[in-house]
Amino acid sequence: MSDQSGGLYGVVLAGGTGTRLWPLSRAGHPKFLHPLTGTDASLLQATVQRLDLLAPLDRIFVVTGVAHAAAVSRQLDAIPDTNVLVEPSPRDSCAAIALAAAVIARRDPQAIMGSFASDHLISDKERFTEVIRKAMVGAQQGLLMTLGITPTRPETGYGYLQCGGEIGDGPVLGVEEFKEKPSYDVAESYVKSGNYLWNAGMFVWRVDAFLSELSRQQPQLAAGVSRIAAAWDSPEREEVLGEVWPTLPRISVDYAVMEGAATVGRVGTVPGDFGWNDVGDFHTLGEVLAADPSGNVVVGHALEPEAKSGVLLRDTEGLVVVPTPGRLVAAMGVRDLIIVDTPDAVLVCPRERAQEVKHLVDELKELGEHDYV
């Protein structure tokens, strides 16, 4: 048992761009750094704040890439320097999570760790905290716990968890299979059946249980991460990271570990219902933030009054408007549009086409307009 049993180590993955949130989210200033939370906190900061009833700040780790290490460190200025884990290059989620697990295991071999995306919104923090505590009970028993969201619609943009009956000693359901993003009809049948949850990509486990499954299923990755962890507190850390990291396979933790663990009965879930939203696009963002009486959502408005970030709406309905400091967005006589203004680009499109914004990013890349991507 851990010397601090009952506590959680929180791992926040600060990676990914979020091209459907272009032009706000850019390769150089990705989604998680932006205040899309309805407060002045960035998604990254809100993710850490959400863990405050579960983990003290010295147990919060963040894994990020070289491009955003500085911005991430500054936004999370209350966590220790040593808890900022910088990947030399992107190697997908399994390597990132395994690195954090191995580093935490050096401090506390049976620590319970929770892994969280840095770019989701959760509206009910108390309920979230309760669900994590329940998941920790399953984790304590050696299960790899994944958080499942009770689906509210036949969403085709998420993966699903196929659940079985209760397992272990708590309110934990066994996860029989991980399902990839389904077609609409399949998603509808999932939702009707009541046996499927959205896979929200949040995990809770004992680090030893995870590292053991990693060794079983991904021995090369486990060995590499183990070498890196052994050198972590030595003068050789950078040398070893530089040598080993590029050799690690690029693979998501779902494919690499969770699917295989589910088939041998080692994955559990606690159905969650805490206002989860992946903030995948501006339409979704508009559904989760507070709207004015006409249904217009102004993201981050009045956060920086001194910066003169202004919005003037006249006879508009259902807009999602993202203004930028020092500039004015004026709209009149339009409805259900997304208007996103940034220091060097502005986007206008209907909310119903929010998912297609990523195609604009593809088009800009093809045109060689890398400054805007």
Next chain:
Amino acid sequence: MSDQSGGLYGVVLAGGTGTRLWPLSRAGHPKFLHPLTGTDASLLQATVQRLDLLAPLDRIFVVTGVAHAAAVSRQLDAIPDTNVLVEPSPRDSCAAIALAAAVIARRDPQAIMGSFASDHLISDKERFTEVIRKAMVGAQQGLLMTLGITPTRPETGYGYLQCGGEIGDGPVLGVEEFKEKPSYDVAESYVKSGNYLWNAGMFVWRVDAFLSELSRQQPQLAAGVSRIAAAWDSPEREEVLGEVWPTLPRISVDYAVMEGAATVGRVGTVPGDFGWNDVGDFHTLGEVLAADPSGNVVVGHALEPEAKSGVLLRDTEGLVVVPTPGRLVAAMGVRDLIIVDTPDAVLVCPRERAQEVKHLVDELKELGEHDYV
């Protein structure tokens, strides 16, 4: 007769803001300074270029206010310094035109002068030149000539000229009455009758004929302008201007001179049909500039390629887009919208509500947002 008979003195009035073209047109950078012409010329520059078959550059005068004297002088860098007439304060069109007439009369007492707005577009320069030459024939006979545009729709935004039969020795129609902006029904009856032309606010006359009518109808204004003109080439110019100009009545030339001259049979017109457009709002601008195959008009696009002024349109129709250098406008899945981007503000509204843009400017003024006005 003038020693240069047959030639024209061109007077360009560079005043007014154009609030329906907000946020492009501002108090500090009004409509006429912008390249809304489909080329890289501003409306002001295009107005002067359009006169090149009629008047040499040393016979082109521009009347402007103190706020824009520098910008106007720089845009029109080929006209002599002495031809830039700077009004100490706005006194409406009669004072501006009278000043130009009086200054020109000092050089050439029987000069024929044409007065033109600086913020209109004319697509057929050759036809325009022909019409002005016909008007000059009427002017030579002492008539105050006003250019009338053959109406193409029952427009309620313009004044009308009620025409009578031919007068004088040329293809000149007498103007019986100036009509204010009519209701839709009245405008419809005007267009059907065939006796009405749009009052385009362009005038051609002998300066002595105009100054004589001015003396008859506006003796105070005529005396004031005469005092100023007498001091024009003396060291006292600024003193006299500063003393007399503020005492001149604020009145338009239509009210002050043309209406009264029409009732005594001294106004003539030549119906014109040269692609006149007053560029009153962004919808109108979109109708007069070249569109892409989907009907999208991008104003000034590709004029400043090195400035990276970009537009990315995907599945759009009938847009009027005004980009700004160094920024990108991206639109997807929208139609018949106006999107105007500027360094500090962006506007989105339907083309059919283009006229109401001025209300946004009013609202900004009420809010004290003077930086954006």
